[in-house]
Amino acid sequence: MRNPKTFLNGYTRTLLLIFSMLFIAAESFAFQPADIKYVEYKGEVVNARNGRPISSAYLALNNSNISTITNSDGEFSLKVPEDLIEATVTISVLGFQSKTLPLTYFKGQGTRIELEETVEELTEVNLYKATNPRLLVEEMLAKKDENYLSDQSLMTSFYRETIKKGWSNVSLSEAVVKIFKSPYNSPRKDLVSIYKARKSTDYDKLDTVAVKLKGGPFNTLYLDMMKYTEYVLRPEMVDSYEFTFDDPTKINDRFTYVVDFKELDESDPWYYGKLFIDAETSTLVKADYSLNVDDRNAAAKMFVKKKPGGAKVYPVELNYQVDYAQDDGKWHYAYGKAQMDYVVNWKRKIFNSRYKINSEMVVTDWQEYVSEDWKKSVDLINPNIVMVDDVSGFYDAEFWGSNNIIEPEKSIQNAIDKIKRKMKDE
Template sequence: MKGSKRLLFTLLGILLVAAQGFAFQPSDIKYVEYKGEVVNSSNGRGISSAYLALNNSNISTITNSDGEFSLKVPEDLIEATVTISVLGFQSKTLPLTCFKSEETRIELDETVQELDEVSLYKATNAELLVKEMLDKKDENYLSDESLMTTFYRETIKKGWSNVGLSEAIVKIQKSPYNNGKRDMVSIYKARKSADYDKLDTVAVKLRGGPFNTLYLDMMKYTEYVLRPEMLDSYKFTFTDPTKINDRFTYVVEFTEMDKTDPWYYGKLFIDAATSTLVKADYSLNVDNRDVAASLFVKKKPGGCKVYPVELNYMVDYAQENGKWHYAYGRAELEYVVNWKKKIFNSRYKINSEMVVTDWQPVQDENWKRNNEIINPNIVMVDDASGFYDSNFWGSNNIIEPDKSIENAIEKIKRNMNQ
């Protein structure tokens, strides 16, 4: 278990160097775009990470941290319906005719679950339930190769200021869950920006790019967190059950018992009817700063100490035709840079997220030959490239930018034009 975890840390880490670059690429596919927000009906607050799926299609997107969304639909599908779902709220299905090009407001009601329905939950041993979840992986998840279109965003902040932004439309040849073949990743279109000179500070780069979120697919990459033969190294306990997409769901808390290295802890959300993992929220304890620094920091300038202080992860799965697949992954990382001759340290927050916006069965046997495959060592602010165009994103669904990100992009554009 520890060896597999160290391999993951080696693949995904931060670099402290210099940075540059800014790039876009165009698209001319026709589509209809709908924008709006998903809010809590009781207080009007935006709901982040709400999943919007166009029914009877593979098209989907997700809300940003402000609850805002952008959904792009081909013209021939405008008579469809959309299901909006998120943990803790009742799902809602609406006809696409209810959506507007701007300011669509969707209200979701919080889930109020009477525990007299808890009798529907039959499992009594949390560890055995997790074992059953892993044993049924071949039955519950995609068993054919598929081509996924995803949107990836990576942001790096020093304090409250954005210092690095990378976004990309990413193509993934997703291998079946019932074999050990690795997924292949290609960057279809990308843009990036950095403003390190203006901030007069060390530049933080994230190594791994889309792989930081792809490897959160617990059911595909079980060797990193839930290796079946190492389950006895975890403690599993039940907490209050819930509902996800109006389905009864077990909630299992887990924590590693060996705490000599950074150790995982968090929650697994397991569908009660099928024993399928549908969501996971978890973290990595990095209280041991020296060990954590050796694992996560790959390069740094002299005269400073750099170490992670908080690492949080989330993965969501979606169901299509009775089979589940990776739908969304998010990693939130916080690092401290402590200079020897400075009184105050600097804190950097690195967020990366990827949402699957479309997927199809693989039809091109020469996909690898016809696409430039990236490796897990990619650094987006160095390696992503493209060309600027106002219609860059074309028909591809993306996560609507947060207001702070929009402001940072505009600021960087102005700086580049000076």
């Protein structure tokens, strides 16, 4: 059997950060949307008990493929074709009871949605009869072809990449992308085209280091564990992990097992986290996991390919999340998020520079796609792409048209406004 670490290293190489003083530009590619009028609804999702915002809450327009997700402030923006006024929207998130509301409940601004915490005590009787976490994971992997999309599809997604230095926002990249999603039972890789992209960066705050996230949208797309099982949970790699049951929970009002997993070999950076597995169908519906990078030298060799002279660069924290959505009994990738903290230690400086890089992508629409013509009509991006540095778009209020995006956090929006004013003054 091949060494599992070989596969893990191959995966992490797709999430490389490049530190250099060179800036690389890429084009944004045209993709014409249908001529449909949309209505935009904005608001927030909060905890009914204490009013605190709920991040990563999933809003799905029922009987359609339209969806979006709340930002870290619990805010959302949902754009719906104006002829779907009779529709309903389901709001769901881990740890809260799902809620379905008519679209007439939503307003252009100020929609407030309160979710109740899940307080039901779950027992083994409720959760059927699974008693061995490893056998449950093996069953989850064996049922991939049965539980996930077996047809190719064309997905519209929103991708965001932010860089903070300390507490300051210094860079924001956003893109609407088209994903040619191959079936889960196919070895073919997914293909990606950028429809629209924009970026603002305050290079003064980056000192002499330009932080580059290599991979762009692929960073979050490759978090799809059930499509890319060879990277983390390949069936032959099950022996490389320890599995234990955690307290069960409910997701989308369905009983869900929670399985903790940890890689046994800790000689290199190693994975650990939680798998949320639907109790009835043995489907992976969510995963939260991390890469332990306590060994700084090993982590630096794995992740840092270029750096300025006189500086030590190494990651200190890497966290990942992937969520799946269900449609007609089949599940598919819905949301991916990667959070990475890096330290730059300059030889002649007293204080280190700490960077936090967040990238996330949410599928906002999808449709079955039989034809292969789409690939001939667009420019596909390379998995090694570095997000654009010089793309227009922040001045244009209509730039994003009818596409659903993640509502900007207040701090990010303030950073954009500041950068725009600075650029305008120049």
